[in-house]
Amino acid sequence: MKRMRILAVLLIAVFGLIQCGKQGSPDNTLASSDSRATITQVSSFGTNPGSLAMYKYAPAGITAAAPLVVALHGCTQTASEYANNTDWNSLADKYKFYVVFAETNSSNNSSKCFNWFESGDIARGGGEALSIKQMVDKMKADYSIDASRVFVTGLSAGGFMTVAMAAAYPDVFAGAAVMAGGPYKCATSMTAAFSCMSPGVDKTPAQWGDLARSGYSGYSGSYPLISIWYGTTDGTVKPLNSTELVDQWTNVHGIDQTEDFTESVAGSSHKVYKNANGDALVEIWAIASMGHAITVDPGTGETQGGGTGSYSIDKNIYSSYWAAKFWGLDNSDKEAPVVNVTSPANGATITAGSTTLAASASDNAGVVKVEFYVDGVLKSTDTSAPYEATLDLTTIVNGSHSVKAIAYDAAGNTATDNDTAFTGGTYVDTVAPVLSNDKASGTYQMSVSPVISANEAATIYYTTDGSTPTVNSASGAAPLTLSFSADTTLKFFGKDPSGNASSVQTFSYVVEILPYTETASGTATEHYNAGRLDVNAYLAYGQEYGYMTAFILYHLKAEFGGTWVDEHDLPGYTPTPDTTVPTVNITAPTNGSTVSASVTVTAAASDNIGVAKVEFYVDGTLKATDTASPYEYVLDTTTLTNASHSIKAIAYDAANNTATDDDTSVTVDNTQQGTTTTVEFTSNSTDDGYVKASADGSGAAVGTYSTIAIGRGSDGKFNRAILSFDTSSLPDSATIVRAYIVVTASSVSGTPWANGNSMVIDLKTGNFGSASTTETTDWASAATASQAGSIDAFTSGTKQSSDLSAAGLSAISKTGKTQAKLRFLTNQTTTAYIFITQGTGAKLVVEYQ
Template sequence: MSKRRFVGAVGAVLALLGCGGSSSSEETPSLGEVTSALTQVTGFGSNPGNLKMWKHVPANMPANAPLVVAMHGCTQTASAYTQAGWNALAEHLKFYVVYPEQSSSNNQTNCFNWFEPGDTARGQGEALSIKQMVDKMKADHSVDGGRVFVTGLSAGAAMTHVMAAVYPDVFAGGAVMAGIPYKCATSMTSGFSCMSPGSDKTPAQWASLVRGAYSGYSGPYPKMSFWHGTSDYTVKNSNQNEGMEQWTAVHGIDQTPDVSDTVEGYPHKVYKDSAGTALVETYDLTGMGHGTAIDPAVKFPGTTAACGTAGAYVLDTNICSTWYVARFFGLDNSDTVAPTVSLTAPANGASVSGGVRLTASATDNVGVAQVQFLVDGTPVGTDTTPPYEATWNSAAAANGTHALVARAFDAAGNSTASSPISVTVSGGVSDTTAPTVALTSPASGATLFGSVNLTATASDNIGVSRVDFLVDGTVVGQGTPSGSTYTFPWNTATVSTGTHTVAARAFDAAGNSALSSSVSVTVNAAAERFTETFSQNGPDNPGWNLGEWTLDPSDQTGASSSKSLAGAAVPAFNTVTRTASVTVKLTASPRLTYWRKLDLSGANTSASVSFQVVVNDGTDTVVDSVTKGLGTVTESAWTQRANLDLSAYANKTVTLKFIVTAKDLSSTVSRAKAWVDGISVGP
């Protein structure tokens, strides 16, 4: 038998979504629920990638309107991805939307094949099919060829990289929602590694891959917007930094941000050229898992339409990525000019006490929507009409120096912060109590590599002003707050291989500080994930005990000529168990992904047949299983079991077991058969 296995962008492990504070339990709409907003288009070219094309055409379209190509993630459909809100925004701003759609005949989990060389080269496969969709829109509608953009989630995000790289003459911009850099992977096996832990290349190495996609091209490349959840365990968020490095290098600009601010509370960085044009931007979505960020509570400016509908992998995280991406693309032609704002009172250097009147002046080319006043980065008041003012109760603040800022917003979402001023509070809280702080991750003894989130919890009787993270006693970064939790993504490549200490220090406004207990961790850049694909001559890794499991001689993959591991138990008036096992050294936050195919048959009511995956660190624990009494379980196609949580065994050496068991004391008919392949264990 033959099989074609795919990781999908990101794909292969989309079954698990870890997004703090967001629900992914809502059902994805079926195609019939939302296709009224989409029209299927056929006959759009040779379509070598065998994709489907759907479009959304708003009413009363003007001539030379923009076009956005939006690509869904694995397990999704075109209609499901309309939940991101692109159609509603298109109605308001008047642009066309095209939704390419993958089919299960190309990829069993509906992932765009971002890692297949035949689908990611100019003039070939799925990339050419998507380009032909753009050509069809230009032929059928009045499309501005200079304002064609592409965006996508997950596998669609990885394919966004592809389209921007191989067709820079077609696309003016791209927006990547949890994606993987162009040509990180050129096979299924390397796709696993790109997803996690990711691939670390220099900016120049990444850029050369893009420039090699269209040999001889000397024109401009698309501007790029990157969005990624810091708690994304499907696609390591280090891929965002690698993507930033790839495209800043393509544009010939450095990797030092020209703007570092927060948008809706999330860290945002902008990279500009010498003329001040924003060419690359990044959003670190603190605490978010794998998905596209939306905010249904927000209406698109000037409309009653909400920013998206929460669902599977479309996550309500209080920031509307669709709106901010549209503005980055320049689709909002009504207002791209930010307000001006300055604090007018109190004076810089003033001593204040009690109730303090904060005032600001602000102007905008269209109109100021609101002015927000912040003390030490925390909002203390908002005013929507001039004169803009608020009252700050400094008596509740700690005695000492505080920073005041005013931020003005217009109706289009443009915002500007004033220059900060410093004031000294007296008559406030005499605060001599230091904060409390505890480092919560990584765990003591953890082995780390790649980008690792350092997290700590902190509290204070008045309030925590900041939390710094220290490695070997040196501050490496300041944590981004989410409630009482502070997170900083630490690039372990900045330190040498070996043992290091990690700690957190919390500060309050009065200058009191406290240092957490430190933990010792080991940085090992060579600590790659465990992968097993069973080559021609046996397992690729040492430590296997195959027992009575065997390499299936009939099960070739073609691309890598690997085999699968097959186990069978036929009881015949008996109980039979077959076990294959391997010893694995786990790292921090380990997760198991593997492919399986089952043929379980219980011939009578007293029979029992099962397949189990077991982890043993002294005691057997079942982490995945299928059991059947009377009846059958037949998987005719390969099934991927993705992101099984093994965190209980972090940093341990364990035995991973694959077990088939059959019990039948009254016949010879029952059987338990299983095939496993593509085993991967890593963070």
């Protein structure tokens, strides 16, 4: 049976549809380059309606009923790759639990994504969700599994599917860890999936909670603990999804959306949401400056682990460990302390100017602190018995007040006593509440749900028809969530219990109703074959986009014609004028170089829409125009005088915006023109390497990876590459007329060339250090020719540098070694580096007479 599937929903930018059947896989054992990730396939585990593959890891030495963790990979990944990155196996060895890795395939989804957006695959009792549940059943049949300690986790599409398992099978899973995922039923169609991931869908906590509860209608048992992880710069699944996840699962657990505990870990934020008993039910980790990935912390420390790779970044926080700890798999102290407010007495009336807040507290391992709150506001913290604080009654308004004490132990377990109230206070409140609205005025798609908050207890009075609100208007306690699906003028003010009222605030919302019902991505030919385009439209779009380039079509609603059109033909579409100028830079020949015979003039040009053409000028005269990258022109210098000449490049975009680079001059010298010889020197991989150091050069160390790093690493150090070439075969009488370096990319993290940064080449006659092998002193050692050339941005394949300067040509040794140091001119502020290969992947090309 065939079903329509999304071509790609996560980790790629374009959506499309494919028809696909499902198929199984033969038995095998998978092992990645890291032996820790050895997993064994289980060939039969039930009816498997989702046609998934099951892999398991069973540690040795388990003698009693043990927990089980189910791990779900992200798009384009395999079970083995995800096992290696997350390293759940090592945690299983350490804490004695079993692991299952579920794997989908390209027949289910062309990008190997779990189908989190299809109703049939995320509902209880069917599709991929049932296949995953059957994997749990298989483990229970084959091993002694503690049914009360079964957990599920996943990344990206696997993260969305993790939420689906928590909602559809709350009776199976005790906890879930969601890595870069989103709420349950955020999408149940292709169009909705597109909007869900970016920018995200905004609903009230109650609306999200109802969707989660619909996963198992009528269920009245407990729900899984939820651990939420996301990168603050995730451009694939936008961070809004994480806050909506908090809304969904705090509502499911019947707790509020205000965190009860917050901390900073390795520069990232960690918040915990608890119930009245102090039990942690939901947590969220916001990993600073991380994109679409999981965070790992390779190392041998107690809290370290995981491996870097695709969608796995070293951010000094090992997500698998902390998720396991949240679930209690680390077997740490889970016994909460005991606390009781002893002063003031419940119901007491206090007329003095101050009173003592006191509490008794105990714990099996010891109490580390007790916090005292009055009316929900933290007043004091005491870290040793007797636990007490002095409350200044002149700071609170006369009336009834609540007292709460929270006790903490070293493991972070808490207990709360909040059943004490007293009457007292002499402060006269004359300050109005301060209100905030999380939704600014503006245009929103389909709906908008502003949340109005206050800095104290307050009642919000509001209108939605543009009239000025009064105390007789609609009202609700802060924080107040409203929702609008049409254009609305919202006006509101707040009033606190003392009668102080804030000023009226006004917000205007324009709600756009989309004129289409769905979208599809494909080439003109694919759209035609799918019946979206007739012949005339096929020819028109094919001419506009090309027949082999994918683009998005929108299926208009019936009232707009019911046809498929591109963005430009959507009703009400107004093109935004392009005012962004392109960028252009002459990369060869280098400024100040001497040239002869024929020389290729090359320019790098880019634009937000696209470069239309680049013009090349010599001494102000137009010589050539190139309309496609690479932008270049072969200059015959024999037509010029033996003198200095200026070269200029002008880049144009389609809107006729221009940019000019006119700071290049060369000296033409054809007096010794003759036959030239070109030779290539491959770098010596034995001597090649890289050195990392702080920005000031301190703490230098030679890098250990087999590929060579350049730029800022995840450890905050700045890497510089050293390439060594044996150029002794050059004739002593040779006159070097041209040289450049060619490098090959291995992988890239971040954007090392961001903000106009440049990778420069320093040349050294001989060695930078005392030996030809890479040394720590090479990082700061002086060059014979500094900034002799540069290498433009690239992320894959090979890249040729600019021609080396005259000083660089002179630095090339004819009797021994020549070393090149590759570094970025400006230190990056965040992790951003490129790995290049050595040996045959790095060459010095020399042309001489």
